[in-house]
Amino acid sequence: MSMNHPLSRLVPRILLASLLYCLPCTLALAESQLEFEEAETEAADDENVEDIESSKPLRKNIDNTRKISHPDQAEASEDPEPSSKTTKIAPHIDLKELAPPPGVQSFSPETGASETTEPEPEPEPKPKPKTTTETTPEAPHDEGTATVSDDQAASAESADEPNIDPTEEVAGAITLLGTEIMPGTSTRLSWSSGMQIAGLSQSTPVLVVNGSKPGPTLCLTGAIHGDELNGIEIVRRTLYDLEPEKLAGQVIGVPIVNLQGFQQGSRYLSDRRDLNRHFPGNPTGNLADRIAYSLFNEIISHCTMLVDIHTGSLKRTNLPQLRADMNIAEVRTFVKGFDRMAVVHSSGTGGMLRTAALDAGIIAVSMESGESLRIQEKQIKAGVNSLNSLMEKQNMISRLFVWGKPEPVYYDSYWIRAEHAGILFSKKKLGDRVIKGQVLGIVTDPITNASHAIHARATGRIIGMAVDQVVMAGFAAYHIGAETEIPDEE
Ligand SMILES: [Zn+2]
16 A cells, blocks of 8 residues: 555544544553453463363373374375365475575584585485476476475486386375475475465475375474474474485474564464464464464374474473373374383363364374573484484384383373462472472572472472572472373283
8 A cells, every 4th residue: 555545644543533532442442452461371371381280180091982093194195275276396405405594504403514414325226206397397486595406307307217116115296285295305385374464474484305105294393382492493403304215204394383473582473372272273263263273274184193392381491201192092102102202191281283183183292392482402402313213113214213212201290389479499400300398499588588498299200390580479380290100002
């Protein structure tokens, strides 16, 4: 709308008039908006805690009434888009060889070195996926920097003589976000929830690796809470380390789901809502409902397995751990694939991506690692290691993974809240083992100098805790896990 447009002059006048003629209405409106914001923030405040406290108890026997019906692979890779939409072919982007942005030496996660690691010699010639379409002129280029490598071009040229071993299963193309991704290729797409102002909408990257062999579809989501940074890096490192020609199945990664929150360093969406309370979403609901709906239908519905990555909330930190509904047999089997991860039983709460995915027949867990607003190398490495072990366990990759412990440690857990306001100083560290009655920390009132100890209610391990800070009475300070036995499925 140009400044000469009559409406552009009218709108400020209407606003001014409404202010002058109905000041009380405007004030009331502002006040109710403020109350709404506070309520939303408050409701979401203790989500990390609420997840545990509202969980259904862990049963000692399998819940046979709750079965996950795996979506058929063929069905899952069907294009949900209306058929009238033109499907584009994704350009293959070698995620390992992309030119790094200025100042960044490398994408190599472990070394940080800039050299491109030599690919290991192939033990046997792999069938080249059909690549004839990869160089079609109308192939979309969301990524201006994407180039077709020489290798790629060469294989496209020789595609007339397919070198495919008929005994080996070959994967098919998948369609995601209106784009076809050929087997044996990786690419970057972008997802936009469609929430836009005057045609402007922000899109967030989606990394896709479609393996050359058939297999399950693993989805990884990070930063549903925009201030939870470790997950972004866990998704990046995991995806950028995959070689499509050696992968069975697909891995889809959305490193930054809540781009709005990420840009503002905030856990929430711009309307102060917690996105992880609105899945599977609603196309006609509030902003969070609509964003959740779009993500769920455009991307999550394609997954057979989902790991949603989080950190502790609001100045709390977590030992690397999974939150999993251990009352579901398939989930019990699934968590065995995660190396060196504590598994905390939690049936989750309504609106969480994890619970909505389970309801849709997708095996889903949340991964928690570290604290918000920080990038923590140790926690990131733990997450990446564990996802690699999972992919190995699911026969998606074969890297001769060295396992730490054959079985994960399972926990039933409870939170301990501060009973008094003051400054919390912890006596214990994350991961410490504690016995019943032991002092975990002291809360001191800075004005009256009164001190109150917080004690462990039962023996266990500190799997999550508040960092030292000013706390109010009722603040969830320590998350204690008690080891528990999980009976075998058989
Ligand atoms: Zn979170």
